[in-house]
Amino acid sequence: MNRPADDALRHCCQTIRSLIAARADQRRCWLQLGYNLGRLSELTGAGRAVWDAWKEPAAQGDWTTLARLADALESDSAQP
Numbered sequence: 163m164n165r166p167a168d169d170a171l172r173h174c175c176q177t178i179r180s181l182i183a184a185r186a187d188q189r190r191c192w193l194q195l196g197y198n199l200g201r202l203s204e205l206t207g208a209g210r211a212v213w214d215a216w217k218e219p220a221a222q223g224d225w226t227t228l229a230r231l232a233d234a235l236e237s238d239s240a241q242p
Contacts, residue, residue, distance in 0.1 A: 167205055171205050174201050175202070175232070178199070178232050178235065181195050185225050200213075202235070215233060233237055
């Protein structure tokens with residue numbers, strides 16, 4: 163049975179992937195990305211570790227690295 167936290171994690175991962183795939187260099191996109199990363203850090207209990215991995219590529223607009231991080235995030239969240 164899925165726990166609500168599992169659904170929330172999955173939703174955050176999917177939203178992050180969608181935002182990165184869109185590559186929309188708009189304020190709203192970056193705010194949504196930040197919100198979902200914050201939510202993810204809360205749900206996983208990883209805290210600042212989530213932010214540390216993402217902050218430099220996000221600041222540089224490095225879509226390739228962001229996509230790689232999203233791939234890793236998705237595979238990590240699929241683990242039981």
